[in-house]
Amino acid sequence: MKPIRFSLAQIEAFASVCECGTLTHAAKKLKKDRTTISELVDYLELDLGYALFDRSTRPLSLTDAGKLLYRQARLFLHEAQAFGQIAEHIPQQLSTQLTLCYDAFTPRDFLLRLADKLHDQQIHLNLIATERANAEQMLEKGEADIGLFQAMNRSINERFQWKAIGGISLAVYAKVGYFHVKPVSLLSLASGVQLMPFKDLPPHMAQRLQIADRIQSVTEISMLKALLTAGYGWGFLPTHLHAEQWPDVERLEAEFGDAGLSHPLVALWDPAQKNQPTVLHALSLMTELFGHPEDVSEAAE
Numbered sequence: 001m002k003p004i005r006f007s008l009a010q011i012e013a014f015a016s017v018c019e020c021g022t023l024t025h026a027a028k029k030l031k032k033d034r035t036t037i038s039e040l041v042d043y044l045e046l047d048l049g050y051a052l053f054d055r056s057t058r059p060l061s062l063t064d065a066g067k068l069l070y071r072q073a074r075l076f077l078h079e080a081q082a083f084g085q086i087a088e089h090i091p092q093q094l095s096t097q098l099t100l101c102y103d104a105f106t107p108r109d110f111l112l113r114l115a116d117k118l119h120d121q122q123i124h125l126n127l128i129a130t131e132r133a134n135a136e137q138m139l140e141k142g143e144a145d146i147g148l149f150q151a152m153n154r155s156i157n158e159r160f161q162w163k164a165i166g167g168i169s170l171a172v173y174a175k176v177g178y179f180h181v182k183p184v185s186l187l188s189l190a191s192g193v194q195l196m197p198f199k200d201l202p203p204h205m206a207q208r209l210q211i212a213d214r215i216q217s218v219t220e221i222s223m224l225k226a227l228l229t230a231g232y233g234w235g236f237l238p239t240h241l242h243a244e245q246w247p248d249v250e251r252l253e254a255e256f257g258d259a260g261l262s263h264p265l266v267a268l269w270d271p272a273q274k275n276q277p278t279v280l281h282a283l284s285l286m287t288e289l290f291g292h293p294e295d296v297s298e299a300a301e
């Protein structure tokens with residue numbers, strides 16, 4: 001059986017003539033000329049192979065076949081209208097999704113509060129744990145919208161803008177008894193094994209985070225916790241992890257004190273990518289949730 005081909009315009013014209021009674025009134029309803037409506041109905045009848053209207057009557061009356069088809073046409077138009085409404089809102093649905101990249105030092109409770117606030121505003125937040133180098137590639141490709149990482153104190157990709165969001169504090173943690181002398185000296189830290197929650201340590205990060213000569217990379221926090229509690233090494237970790245609450249782990253005072261142990265977190269984004277209104281809204285919300293740090297958007301961080 002040869003398939004019948006028809007258009008939405010033909011079905012719409014047919015239904016309008018059924019409801020209006022004349023081609024002229026149907027044309028006014030659809031804001032088209034009478035000839036166009038007549039041709040749409042004629043071609044539909046030609047494709048179907050049977051008449052839909054009795055043209056000897058005024059107003060036009062439906063044939064038996066036309067009556068049956070009108071019911072289906074009305075259902076079809078309702079479905080088409082629903083499809084149109086869905087299609088119209090697709091861009092809005094796309095614009096209400098954000099992807100945020102973060103690393104091991106990003107406070108998880110902050111991310112959860114951010115996701116919760118955005119969820120209340122019908123914004124879906126994808127959270128991707130990854131290191132900064134990979135996150136920057138994702139930002140360039142449009143695969144991510146925002147990156148939240150430690151500031152590097154150097155020039156960044158000129159495509160990106162950045163904004164200070166908050167800060168984190170670092171401290172020394174180890175299993176109870178791992179170091180016998182307290183405060184712990186820099187020499188003792190350097191001679192131990194430092195558990196590092198990063199796979200790669202660029203020079204700017206190594207200068208701040210690496211103290212020991214021997215590094216053991218453990219990128220999953222739960223695994224780092226297990227190794228730290230087992231005494232495999234010590235960690236220079238964010239205080240918001242509350243590692244002192246882990247079994248047999250203590251926070252240690254170091255001889256070098258607390259100077260320089262706080263570091264800012266910055267958000268990165270590419271203003272050339274789509275979704276900017278939602279990105280800027282999320283950035284504003286991030287600063288509110290973290291405590292209103294100074295807003296900066298220079299080319300270097």
